[in-house]
Amino acid sequence: MSDALAAAADLVPQLAARAEEHDAAGAFPTADVAALSEAGLLGLMVPERLGGFGAGFADYTRVAQTLARGAGATALVFNMHASVTGALASVPEDLARQLGAGEAFFAQRDRLLAAAAQGALYGVGITERGAGSRLHALRTTYEPEGEGYRLRGHKSTCSGAGHLDGYLVAAKAAHAVDDPDGPVSHFLVPGEAISDVEDTWDVQGMRATASNGFSLDCHVGADTLLGGIEGVAGLLAYGLPQWLVASYAAVYAGVARAAVDxxxxxxxDRTVAGQAGGLGQVGWVRARLGRTDAQAEAARLVLEEAGRLVDLAPGEPTTNAMIYRAKLLAGDAARDAADSVAEACGLAALRRGHPLERLVRDARSGPVMPPSSDLAADVLATQHLGLDPVHGTDVRPW
Ligand SMILES: Cc1cc2nc3c(=O)[nH]c(=O)nc-3n(C[C@H](O)[C@H](O)[C@H](O)COP(=O)(O)OP(=O)(O)OC[C@H]3O[C@@H](n4cnc5c(N)ncnc54)[C@H](O)[C@@H]3O)c2cc1C
Incomplete structure (x- = not known):
């Protein structure tokens, strides 16, 4: 695995060199994705027997943090791809068979994973206007049609939409769309089935994720249903939330460290008021660097522990609590570190073209991406209070 991490570290200077241009144009980082593919990193989560690195979750968190030190938006695109391939690769085979998954699902899974190792790029389409990422409130539907399903709906935000070879789409069973407890399933939709990608992504930060919306009204085969069973989206969100929650934490822990760097x-480098030794002679400036270093490192360590627990004991309550802590701390650390360091550096850091100017904007999405920092804190408190995670409070997290 040190090979994958070393490959990611080698890419950092070129990702950083292109980041400003991608950010200014809000352009999808095609050259970065090509470099990830060439380094074999699109196969990070793919088992070795299918041509990948066969990485675990802790490995993923280290690679994503490293990439984020070069370009946060590219790391976020990579995160979506790793979430799809990682979730696919870790579907417990015995359990899936017990629940009814057939050979067609496993064959399709292996095809998709092998294609990723060869450079296919995947993304995630959950978010909808009016629902955010709350699975129970989605309005995109699926219903049986012929040998497969018909999917209909609209997704408002999907990193890389229009540039992807496949989309993990969350949809509700059409017969239960108004029922908050109705099944929510994941489908692996081929890129060519996605129509009407909208050019609507014009946001403050993480601009190069090109997270545009898209519509879908398409037939998909039965083998595209993730896990081969209905309702998997809810089961993963509540039971095995690593790819939905801590995967973002890795990106924002990397952004926090990039801000400190x-x-x-x-x-x-900076001279202030002609003072010898520059800005580093100012005590409160040093104090800000020291505080943010501690925050970034604390986030990294909690994420490292979450990664260790996910690989060791996935789905355990202690594991899931660490996953939520990691997301909360990383999102907040990125925002606070970028803000504080930029203020210490003065006007230069607010000028377009300065890396901190982009990092401040990129980091702002950390506490907003699901689960928001407030929601992550609420999930942790709900667990401590012994309340039912779905129906026990006035907030249903997913
Ligand atoms: C850079 C970037 C890339 C993204 N890429 C993707 C992608 O590839 N695929 C994708 O599907 N989405 C993507 N998203 C969307 C992201 O998942 C949404 O930002 C997220 O779903 C939150 O939705 P929202 O921002 O509309 O806010 P909401 O979820 O509506 O949250 C708004 C407010 O409501 C609060 N809140 C959250 N949950 C609840 C609840 N259950 N009850 C009450 N209040 C709640 C929040 O704390 C927040 O204060 C991306 C977003 C960003 C910023």
Missing amino acids: AGVSHVA
């Missing part, structure tokens, strides 16, 4: 490099 950018601050250190600015402070070391």
Whole structure:
């Protein structure tokens, strides 16, 4: 696995060199994805027997953090791809068979994973206007049609939409769309089935994720139903939330560290008021660097522990609590570190073209991406209070 991490570290300078241009144009980072593919990293989560690295969750968190130190948006696109391939690769085979998954599902899974190792890129389409990422409130539906299903709906936000070879689409059973407890399933929809990608992504930060919306009204085969059974989306969200929750934490822990690095490099070079030794001679500037270093490292360590627990004991309550802590701490650390360091560096860090100017904007999405920091805190408190995670409070997290 050190090979994958070393490959990611090698890519950081070129991702950083292209980040400003991609950010300014809000352009999908095609060259970065090609470099990830060439380094074999699109196969990070793919088992070795299918041509990948066969990585675990902890490995993923280290690779994604490293990429985020070069370009947060590219790391986020990578995160969506790793979430799809990682979830696919880790479907417990015995359990899936017991629940009714047939050979067609496993053959399709292996095809998709092998294609990823060869450079196919996947993304995730959950979010909808009016529902956010709350699965129970989605309005995209599926219903049986012939040998497979018909999917209909609209997704408002999908990183890389229009550039993807496949989409993990969350949809509700059409017969239960108004029932908050109705089954929500995941479908692996081929890229060519997605129509009407909208050019609507014009946001403050993470601009190069090109997270545009799209519509779908298509027939998909029965083998595209993730796990081969209905209702998997809800089961994963509540039972095995690593790919829905802590995968983002890895990106934002990397963004937090990138902000500290950018601050250190600015402070070391900057002369202020003709003072010898530069900005680093100012005590409160050093204190901000020290505080944000501690915050970024704390987020990394909690994420590392979450990764260790996911690989060791997936689905355990202690594991899931660590996953939510990691997301909360990483999102907040990124926002706070970028803000604080930029303020310490002064106007230069607010000018377009300065890495901190982009990092401040990119980091702002950390606490917003699902689960938001507030929601993650609520999930943790709900667990401590011994309340039912779905119906026990006025907030249903997923
Ligand atoms: C850079 C970026 C990339 C993205 N890429 C993708 C992608 O590839 N695929 C995808 O599907 N989505 C993607 N998203 C969308 C992301 O998942 C949404 O931001 C997320 O679903 C939250 O939706 P929302 O922002 O509309 O806010 P909401 O979820 O509506 O949240 C708004 C407010 O409501 C609060 N809240 C959250 N949950 C609840 C609840 N259950 N009850 C009450 N209040 C609640 C929040 O804390 C927040 O304060 C991306 C977003 C960003 C910023």
